[in-house]
Structures are given as structure tokens and as C-alpha cells.
Amino acid sequence: MHVPDGFLDAPTSVATGVVAAGTVALALQRARRELDERTAPLAGLTAAFVFAVQMVNFPVGAGTSGHLVGGALTAVLVGPWTAVLCMTVVLVVQAVLFADGGLTALGTNVTLLGLVAVGVGYGVFRLLLALLPRTRGGLLAAAGAGAFVSVPVAALVFVGLFAVGGVADVPLSAVAAAMGGIHVLIGIGEAVITVAVLAAVVSVRPDLVHGAAHLRRPSDLATRPGLRAEESLR
Template sequence: MHMSDGLVSPPTALLFGVVAAVGLAVAATRARRDLDDRTAPMAGLVTAFVFAVQMINFPILPGASGHLLGGALVAILVGPWVGSMCIAIVLVVQAVLFADGGLTALGTNITNMALVGVFVGYGVAVALRRFAARGRGGLVAVSFVAALVNTVVASLAFVLQYALGGAGGASLGTVLGLMVGLHVLIGIGEGVITAATVGAVASVRPDLVHLLRTSRPAPAVRVRSAGTRSADTRTADTRTAEGTPS
């Protein structure tokens, strides 16, 4: 999914550089509300995990590679705003320190993986959230579907960028067939890894799964008549009376 320098024209790279900058600025502002004592350590862990799995990649086209994305994984565990920042940090470190993705193409890569990938994965998970809330099996299934869909849609964003200003030697039809076809296969693998990881976290600490925290219904409020008091209230009154000297 990484683009190298020169794969798209400079105007296209500049356009999506602006898109990435605006998107990350909004995400950074909104992420502050989601960061707490539980989310911050989890964000660090998923960032390291995504960094590790993205280092395993293989060439698809001259100047483009395929690998796992991690968009649905971070979105389900820490939310889309924090998740997009996690993926963006991974991409910046890869481009600057490991030359994995070009610096001029950083905007396109961030747009595809940190914005499109994360928010599409989260959108699918939210749409299927009622199934995820039913139990661990439902959560695992939803995680698989979200990861598969986010991988394919992110590859389509790559194709769109190439259609707008592709500077490589391959035709648009070739790019479409290779990118989408191979990323369907990658998405299946990503779905399995995402489902296994989310399922493992949920089995130990379901409170750390952002999707589950936001899917819980509000507690029911019991309405009592004016002259009725609950057993708990009567018990509390009795204890008070027994402990109060006459």
C-alpha cells in the first residue's frame, strides 16, 4: 500500500498532503477526548504492533508494496481518532527512518491508511456493532469483516489517486486489477489477525475495547410512584434508625 516518490504527480501529492494534514489536525483535536488511563497504554501497544506487521511487505507494482494495514484493529481498540494518529505515526517513522514510502508521497499514504482505512474500518464496525455486543463470537466476526472491507477500500483510494495523477508506467486497469485483487487476499489475512487480536483483548479486558465501551446501552432508570419506596431505601432507613441514639 505504500507509495514511493514519483508514483503520482507533484500536484496530486500536494493535494493529498493537504488532505492528510487537515485530517490529522482534526483527529489530534478529537483524540484528546478519547485518551485516558486505559486508552493511552493501549494506543502505544497497537502502534508498536502495527509498525511490526507493516514491516512485512511485498512489491505489487514498481513503487508500490502490499502489506497489512491495521486500520480496523486500531479503530476497534482505541477509536478512530486516536487510531488514525497511531497509523500516521507508524507511516512517518517508516518513511523517515526506513525509507518505506516516499516523503513526497507521505500525504497519499496517510490519506489511504490512517484516514480512509481507519474510518472505513470503524464505520463497518459501528454498522455491525449490535452483533459485536452480543458476545465474543460476534465481536470476532465483526472485526474480521471490518478489517477485510477497510483493506479493500484503502486500495481503491490508492487507485483513485493514481487515476488523478499517476506518473508510473502501468495502466490504470493494471493498477486496479493488481491492487484490489491482491488486497482482497491481504484483507482476508488482516481480518484473521484483527479478529484474533481483538478477541484476545476482549477475553481478558473487554473494557479496553473502544467499540464495546461505546456500544453499551444507558442504564435503565426505574420510575417509582410518589408513595412507594424501594426495599433498599427501607433497609437504609432501618440501619440509620438503629444506629441513631434515641
């Protein structure tokens, strides 16, 4: 869902640029509370992983593809403010080095994939975490639901931007139906990948996962295979 240059007019691109810059400035302050000696390396690795997985488009129905956004996954792994920074780095690298996503659309892409996908994905995750059992299964279900919802919501926010500043004069209902429909399907892939990756990380190093803090009791950790409790509590 990388928006190219040209889809949105200049005022809309400037506005999303301002929103993106403000969000990143806030994230630079707030992320300090999420990052310590152990979680900072995970944030770097997570950003690189998201870059890599975004290269792998999976087929979605007839003649269409999608790829992981990674906003929800990153937020659950390293915290939402750090996730904004990770997603922004990925989007800047893609736009500047790989011509993937427009340069004038960079603010739009940071807004959609950094702010909206992270915010919605993490918001749904936290909401369900409070409702679901405090188990590893509950954690994965909450993350999967957040990931699923984040993709069509980001797509619909694009439709909102297109309504305000779309260059082409096309029926908005058609844009909304196409964007919403296809991104519900892509959201399923988003949820599957998010749950698979999170399950793997939680099984090896639950102590590093931001969204798994509620599972971090000694009794939880002692039963994990491949992890010594005294090591993880350090």
C-alpha cells in the first residue's frame, strides 16, 4: 500500500507530511521510555525484518497481491512509539533508495503505515488483551486481530485522503469499495504472518516482547522450553 507520487494533490501531501513529522517528533520522545539495553537491538532487527518481509508480496485472489505492513507486529514487539520510528525508517529507506512509495507521498505513507497501521493495530491489540485470557493464546489472538483490522483501516484512511485531495475525478464509492475489499483480504495475510512471527519470538524470548509484559511472571517463564528463567529476568 505504498502511495506513489501523483495520486494526491500538493496541499494534501503537505498536510500528511506535517502530521507525519509531528508524529515522528512525538515518537522520538516517547520511544525513550520503551527502549532499553535489551529492547533497542530488537527494534533494529524488527525494522530490518519488516523491510525484508515487505519485499515478499503474496498472491491475493485474481491477479492481485499484498504484503505485510507490519505496523501491529512491530508495535506488539517493541512498543507503539518505537514502532512508529521503525516503520518510518523502513518507509524512508524504501522511498529514497528503492523508489518504492513516492518522495512527495512520504508523509502520506508514514501517516498511513506508520501512524494509522501502528495506532489501530496496537489499539485493537490492547483492547482485546484486556478482554481475552491472559495467556499466550490470548496474546496471539489479540495481535492477529489488531493486524487484521489495521490494514483495511489504513486503506480507508487513504480513501479519506483521496476524497479530500485525489487528483483524479473518479467516483469515491468505487475507490472505497475496491480499496476496502481488497485490503480485507490482505489483512488476513497480515494477521497470519503477524501471529506466526510473534509466536516464534514469544516462544524464544518472551522477556523482550513489549506486548507480553503481562505474561512475564517467573512461573510463566520457568515453563518455557529453551529459556532459563534467571536469564530472562535479568
